[in-house]
Amino acid sequence: MVELDYLEKYLPQVEKPARYIGGEINSIVKKEFQGRFIFAFPDIYEIGMSHLGMQILYHALNHEEGIFCERVFAPAHDMEAIMRKNNIPLFSLETKTPLKEADIIGFTLQYELSYSNVINMLDLSGIPVLKDERRERDPLICAGGPCAYNPEPLSDIIDFFIIGEGESVNIEIMRKYIQWKNSGKTKFEFLELISEIKGVYIPSFYNEQYNLDMTLRNMDKLYACAPDKVTKQIEPDLDAAFYPDKFIVPFIDIVHNRAMVEVLRGCTRGCRFCQAGMIYRPVRERSVEKIKEITDQLIRNTGYEEMSLLSLSTSDHSGIEPLVSSLMKKCKEESISLSLPSLRLDSFSFKVLDEIQSVKKSGLTFAPEAGTQRLRDVINKNITEDDIFFAVENAFKLGWSNIKFYFMIGLPTETYEDLDGIIDIAEKIIHIYYQVRDKKNRRKLSINISTSNFVPKPHTAFQWFPMDDMNVLSEKQKYLSERLKKIKHVSFNYHDVQTSFLEAVLARGDRRIGKTLIKAWENGSKFDGWREFFDFDKWQDAFNETGIDPYFYSNRKRDYKELLPWDHIDAGVSKEFLISENEKAFKEKVTADCRKGCTNCGINQSFNCKVYGDKNV
Amino acid sequence: MKYISHLDLMSVFQRAFRRAAVKIAYSQGFSPHPKLSMAHPLSVGISSISEYMEIDMEEGIPEKEIISRLNEVLPLGIRIMECHKILEKKKSLPALVAYGSYEVSFNRNGIQEHQLINRISDFLSKDRIIVTKKQVKSSSVKEIDIRPLIDEFKMIHSDNEAFKIMATVKTGSNGNLNPELLIQSFIKESKLEIKQNSIKIIRIELYFLKDHKQVPLNQLYKV
Numbered sequence: 065m066v067e068l069d070y071l072e073k074y075l076p077q078v079e080k081p082a083r084y085i086g087g088e089i090n091s092i093v094k095k096e097f098q099g100r101f102i103f104a105f106p107d108i109y110e111i112g113m114s115h116l117g118m119q120i121l122y123h124a125l126n127h128e129e130g131i132f133c134e135r136v137f138a139p140a141h142d143m144e145a146i147m148r149k150n151n152i153p154l155f156s157l158e159t160k161t162p163l164k165e166a167d168i169i170g171f172t173l174q175y176e177l178s179y180s181n182v183i184n185m186l187d188l189s190g191i192p193v194l195k196d197e198r199r200e201r202d203p204l205i206c207a208g209g210p211c212a213y214n215p216e217p218l219s220d221i222i223d224f225f226i227i228g229e230g231e232s233v234n235i236e237i238m239r240k241y242i243q244w245k246n247s248g249k250t251k252f253e254f255l256e257l258i259s260e261i262k263g264v265y266i267p268s269f270y271n272e273q274y275n276l277d278m279t280l281r282n283m284d285k286l287y288a289c290a291p292d293k294v295t296k297q298i299e300p301d302l303d304a305a306f307y308p309d310k311f312i313v314p315f316i317d318i319v320h321n322r323a324m325v326e327v328l329r330g331c332t333r334g335c336r337f338c339q340a341g342m343i344y345r346p347v348r349e350r351s352v353e354k355i356k357e358i359t360d361q362l363i364r365n366t367g368y369e370e371m372s373l374l375s376l377s378t379s380d381h382s383g384i385e386p387l388v389s390s391l392m393k394k395c396k397e398e399s400i401s402l403s404l405p406s407l408r409l410d411s412f413s414f415k416v417l418d419e420i421q422s423v424k425k426s427g428l429t430f431a432p433e434a435g436t437q438r439l440r441d442v443i444n445k446n447i448t449e450d451d452i453f454f455a456v457e458n459a460f461k462l463g464w465s466n467i468k469f470y471f472m473i474g475l476p477t478e479t480y481e482d483l484d485g486i487i488d489i490a491e492k493i494i495h496i497y498y499q500v501r502d503k504k505n506r507r508k509l510s511i512n513i514s515t516s517n518f519v520p521k522p523h524t525a526f527q528w529f530p531m532d533d534m535n536v537l538s539e540k541q542k543y544l545s546e547r548l549k550k551i552k553h554v555s556f557n558y559h560d561v562q563t564s565f566l567e568a569v570l571a572r573g574d575r576r577i578g579k580t581l582i583k584a585w586e587n588g589s590k591f592d593g594w595r596e597f598f599d600f601d602k603w604q605d606a607f608n609e610t611g612i613d614p615y616f617y618s619n620r621k622r623d624y625k626e627l628l629p630w631d632h633i634d635a636g637v638s639k640e641f642l643i644s645e646n647e648k649a650f651k652e653k654v655t656a657d658c659r660k661g662c663t664n665c666g667i668n669q670s671f672n673c674k675v676y677g678d679k680n681v
Numbered sequence: 682m683k684y685i686s687h688l689d690l691m692s693v694f695q696r697a698f699r700r701a702a703v704k705i706a707y708s709q710g711f712s713p714h715p716k717l718s719m720a721h722p723l724s725v726g727i728s729s730i731s732e733y734m735e736i737d738m739e740e741g742i743p744e745k746e747i748i749s750r751l752n753e754v755l756p757l758g759i760r761i762m763e764c765h766k767i768l769e770k771k772k773s774l775p776a777l778v779a780y781g782s783y784e785v786s787f788n789r790n791g792i793q794e795h796q797l798i799n800r801i802s803d804f805l806s807k808d809r810i811i812v813t814k815k816q817v818k819s820s821s822v823k824e825i826d827i828r829p830l831i832d833e834f835k836m837i838h839s840d841n842e843a844f845k846i847m848a849t850v851k852t853g854s855n856g857n858l859n860p861e862l863l864i865q866s867f868i869k870e871s872k873l874e875i876k877q878n879s880i881k882i883i884r885i886e887l888y889f890l891k892d893h894k895q896v897p898l899n900q901l902y903k904v
Contacts, residue, residue, distance in 0.1 A: 073878040076726045081684035089696070089756050313696055315685045315756070367696030367754070398699070399707055399715075 066152060066160040074150065078142045082316045083109035086135075086157030089313040090365065092122075093158050097132035098242040101125055101234070102156050102166040102203075106173075106181035107593070109137045113312070114320035116374060117172060117209070117230075123308035124231045131238045134158040134166075135312075138181045138591070139188070147188060154188040163189035166203040167241055170234070171222070173211035176570035177563065177593035179218060182207070183585040186221070193582065195223050195268065200251055204241075212265075213296075213343055214522040214630040217570055219267035220578035224255060227633055228263045228296030229329075231306045236261055259289045263297030265633065266290065272575050272629075278616060280574060280627045295634040296343070300672060302329060302350040307358055310365035322370035322403065323362040325355055327387070331376040332658045332675055334665070336444045336525035336649050337433070337472065340376055342642075343523055343635045345665065346673035352383040352390075359391060363398055371395060372403040379408040380659075388416050395420075409455035418462050427512075428459050431470040434478075435485025441652045442477050444525075444645070449489070456493050460500040465508040467493070473540045473558075474518040474532035476649060483540060486513065487547050490554050497553075509553040515544065517564035521571050522630040523637065525645035528622040531568045537561045562600040566592065568618035574629035577617065580610045638666025682758035683729075687722035693756065694734070701750040704739035720774035720887055720898060721781065721852055724859060729884035733898050735767070735774045765902035780832060780888040780895050781852035783860040786845045788879035794839050800871035801846075805834060812866045827866060830858035832895075834867075843879070849895075852887065860884075 068085070075081035103122055105112030112118060118135070125133035134156035139147060147154070153162040163169055163185075171182050183193050186205065192198045195205065207218060208226035215225040226233055237258055244254045258264050269290035273282040285292065299305035311323055330347035331340065350358075359371060371391070378384065388404070395402045402420050407413040409430065417428070432452055434440045440447065459467060471486050490513055497509055517537050520526045532540075541558045548556040569577065584606035591597040607614050622628065624643055631639075641664060648655060655663050658675055667673050685693065695715050698705050707713040716737035723729050742750075744764040751761045771777070804810070810828040815821075830851040838845035850858040860882050868875050888895035 075684060076878070081725075082689070085684060087757055089700075089754070315693060316689050317692075363699070364702075365700065367699035369692075369695060369699075399713070400699075 066155040066162065068160060071152070071160070074146045074152075078146065079140060080109075080316055082314075083137065084139065084143060084157070085315075086160075088315055089367075090310040091135075091158060091312045092126045092133075094126070094132040098130040099132070099238045099245065100161070100165075100167045101131065101133045101238055102136055102161075102163055102169045103133055104136045104163075104169050104171045104182075104185060106138050106171055106178040106185060107175075107591075108140050109314075110316070110318040112137045113314050113318045115172070115174070116324045116326060119308055119311045119324070120306070120326075121170075121230050121234060122312070123310065124306040125234055125238065127306065128235055128238070130242060131235065132158075134161065136163060136169075136185070138185055141591075141597075144184075144188065153190050154185055164191055164203065167245065168204045168206060168238070170226075171205070171207040171209075173207050173209040173218070175593055176211055176217075176567045177598075179570060179581055180585045180589040180592050182218065183221065183582065184590045187585075193585075194220055196220075198223075204251065204254070206237075210339060210343060211571075213339070213633055213635055214571065214573070215265055215267065215633065216272075216575045216629045217573040217577050217581060219575050220582070222267065223251075224258065225265040225267070226263055226297070227265055227294055227635075229298050231299050233261060233263050233297045237264070256287070256289050259287075259291070262295055265294040267575075270632070279622075280629055282627070283632050293632050293634045295670060296636060298346075298636075298671060299329075299348070302326075302348045303354045307350075307354075309358065309361035311362060311368075313366050313368065320372070321368075322372045323359075323366050323368040324372045324374050325358050325362065326350065326375060327355055327373050327378055327381050327384075328375040332380065333377065333446065334444055334645070334655050334658065334663065335433075336442070336645055337475065337518060337521075339521040339524050341524075342637045342665075344376065345635075345637055345667040346671050347380075347675050349381055349383075352387045355387060356390060356394075359394065363394075363400065368400065370401050370403060372405065375406060377408065378404055378406045379410065379413060385412060392416070392419060409451075409458070411458070414455075414458050414462060427466040427468055428464050429468040429470065430455065432489065433470065433472050434475055435471060435482045435487075435489060438652055439475060439478060439482045439485070441654050442649045443472075443475055444649070444654050446654060446657065452489065453492065453496060457496050457500060460497055465505075466510045466512075468512045468514060471513065471515045472518045473515045473544070474537050476518075476526060476529050477652075478532075478540075480540075480543065483544055486515075486544060487551075490548060490551055494551065494553060511554045512557065513544075513548055513554060514557045515541065516559045517561060519564055519568045519571060522628070523633075523635045523642075525642050525649060527572070527628065527642065528624065528626075528646060530621045531565070531618045533619060534561045534565050537564070560595060560598070563592070563595075563598055565614070565618055566600070566603055569614045572629070573617050577612055580606045580612045583610050634670070636667045636670050638669070641665045682756070683723075683726055686725050687719070690723075691717070691719070693759070697751055697755050697759075698736075700754040701747075703742060703747055703750055706737040706739045718773065718775060721778045723884060724861060727783070727860065727882045727884060731762075731884065731886050731897075731899070733774055733887060763899065767902060771901070774898070776854065777889040777901070778853035778887050778898070779851070779855065779890045780849055781860075782833070782847060782849040782885045782888070784837075784845055784847055784883045784885050785860065785864050786838075786843050786881050786883075787875050788843050789839075789841070790874055790876050790879070792844070792873055792875070794836070794844075797836055797839075797844055797873065800873055801834060801836060801867075804867055804870050805831070807870075810866055810870065812862055814862070827858055827863065830856055831863065834863070847885070849888075 122133050125131050136156050155162050186193050204223045206224045207222045208230050212225045240257050255266050269287050271284045275281045328349045330344040332347050335341050433445045520529045538561050548554050584603050587602040589602045705715045718735050720733035747764050748761045809826045811824050813822050813824050833849035837847045887898045
């Protein structure tokens with residue numbers, strides 16, 4: 065144990081020492097247990113603690129007798145420097161136990177640019193980074209989360225991946241671990257034992273072969289127990305699935321400091337660029353009754369002043385209107401505020417938003433994603449210009465003056481006409497504003513246009529698509545910037561191109577880029593998702609030093625016939641569906657929301673899909 | 682708890698009140714705020730054994746019950762010791778606070794007791810003790826004389842390991858001295874080799890003035 069008294073010598077020297085002390089309300093310390101799991105979030109405390117998945121999985125494990133789950137986050141630079149200088153190993157928040165003494169350490173992979181932090185955290189723990197260099201007594205390292213749907217870039221580091229939803233499977237794995245721990249068997253035998261669990265992927269059980277053109281030829285199974293395809297884990301019924309009745313309440317302010325209820329999982333809309341929309345299928349709702357019950361418990365047990373309903377598209381919940389009405393009443397009684405991110409801005413939403421933000425109107429956010437109807441049809445973002453303008457007009461009438469728009473650039477088939485479409489939208493919005501508002505109320509208007517760079521992701525219809533070249537993206541940003549800055553009331557933000565490029569390389573990388581990752585970390589890369597710390601040169605050096613061509617991964621068009629590095633991971637949506645969606649995209653044909661009729665995405669072949677029929681239909 | 686800033690501590694309390702179902706009154710207006718105020722903010726890094734807070738309640742709850750309900754839900758390191766009903770509204774706590782006393786301890790690090798006592802007496806015999814203070818907003822540097830803000834500064838304990846100093850300083854809106862600033866100034870003036878990371882500061886008491894005498898705040902509402 066790292067003694068708190070000892071840490072106290074150093075804590076006053078670091079920014080926000082409360083990041084490292086634990087002891088928050090509803091955090092859990094167990095004295096008796098058979099298995100210790102440490103949940104590792106590869107970013108700083110304020111980001112990790114805002115993550116709903118961490119709260120769910122932490123409490124799900126701790127709910128079980130015999131299993132103890134602790135937390136660890138990436139220490140900030142100042143703390144890391146002190147830890148390295150004074151040989152303080154990375155420790156868990158709950159009991160200050162060095163990570164080296166954990167049974168299993170589980171990293172959550174939310175963002176490709178946090179991979180260097182995974183490596184850095186293992187190193188700070190004194191645990192060999194490469195799985196082959198770890199000994200029998202070292203902890204097992206696993207990883208899950210959305211990026212685990214393409215696990216290969218981290219396969220030199222991680223012992224096993226958990227694909228899909230972790231509420232139940234983490235417990236199953238820990239139970240098996242506890243059995244194994246007392247059996248005197250080897251780590252290899254443990255991996256064999258869990259290889260039969262749905263969703264578990266063990267990279268060392270497979271060997272990859274490449275073609276002369278560098279593409280993947282085969283993933284050879286090395287052991288009979290390894291499945292041909294690893295199918296994701298899901299919680300079939302959200303009402304039956306574990307949901308915490310309490311959240312850890314941090315002492316310091318974090319990014320999203322609030323109680324959260326997940327109202328539904330998955331999305332029926334089928335945007336072609338969206339990975340979440342595919343990997344979280346089938347869509348499952350939590351019942352209104354259950355949501356209300358959870359809300360009551362969370363208010364009572366956390367004391368939070370804000371409650372938030374979360375999902376990919378909250379308006380799609382079939383009981384949203386009665387739910388929100390009832391929650392608004394409840395929250396008013398308790399003097400807490402209700403927040404509803406991810407609402408579609410239809411008339412009901414405005415009624416709700418007007419009420420919950422009746423006095424203080426914070427900003428509204430729209431995500432048309434593309435500037436023209438043609439391009440929105442390509443990406444299957446089923447929102448029309450009329451929808452946007454209706455919403456904007458409504459917002460102006462009700463008193464909002466601060467509106468944000470999200471667009472992507474570099475989308476498949478994009479031309480400068482589509483960029484002009486973004487400028488058009490901005491101009492039309494200003495026009496609407498002047499129509500709706502009289503002179504007195506015009507000064508406060510602020511329209512913020514934000515573009516991100518489209519990064520093709522595995523398991524989506526665009527997984528074969530080459531990303532735009534970096535200079536092409538920069539040109540597009542310049543083009544928009546020059547034109548948008550001339551429009552009064554409009555501000556323009558855009559994402560860093562090099563960051564997106566690296567994200568694209570890692571997102572669709574294979575096993576060979578594992579050594580580049582290590583090299584980049586050796587060159588000093590960490591916190592790559594942070595603009596102030598990201599250093600592209602270090603990565604370029606790493607690509608050169610390891611002989612990896614990053615453009616092969618980011619800017620190459622793949623053939624449908626090509627074996628993709630994540631093809632042995634089964635997210636449930638069929639490749640045929642993705643191919644047909646990709647084809648339809650280039651024909652500018654839309655696919656309707658699958659609540660209007662099954663679109664044959666294939667999810668009902670392996671899972672029970674309640675949206676429209678199941679596999680027996 | 683000493684690593685929590687004043688603002689964050691206020692959230693800790695607000696949430697604790699909600700968990701304890703002790704309803705505090707909210708201010709009216711654009712963004713309603715709970716009516717709760719601490720007598721004087723505690724700097725990050727300083728512990729305390731006596732803090733004072735004033736709250737407006739929405740409903741009457743017996744004092745004993747407030748104490749037990751809150752202590753059940755407060756994080757380790759914060760305990761409600763006493764609770765008094767304010768029958769007649771006097772000046773608010775922040776307006777009343779005039780002095781604060783702090784216990785400052787640090788490792789001996791080879792310093793002799795008489796040496797420390799002498800340096801303290803040299804320190805206090807100065808007419809002026811000038812410290813430079815960075816202004817938060819303008820980031821300019823300001824010089825202030827802290828001598829008039831020091832009421833008491835004396836060694837109260839020594840053993841083989843450490844020394845303890847008791848410092849009583851002006852606190853509140855009519856003159857305020859941060860004990861950390863005081864100890865840093867003492868280290869600089871005395872040139873004693875005090876190990877920075879061994880320094881621990883505990884707030885012992887806050888006082889208001891009654892007939893020019895310092896009276897602990899907890900005497901305020903005691904009958």
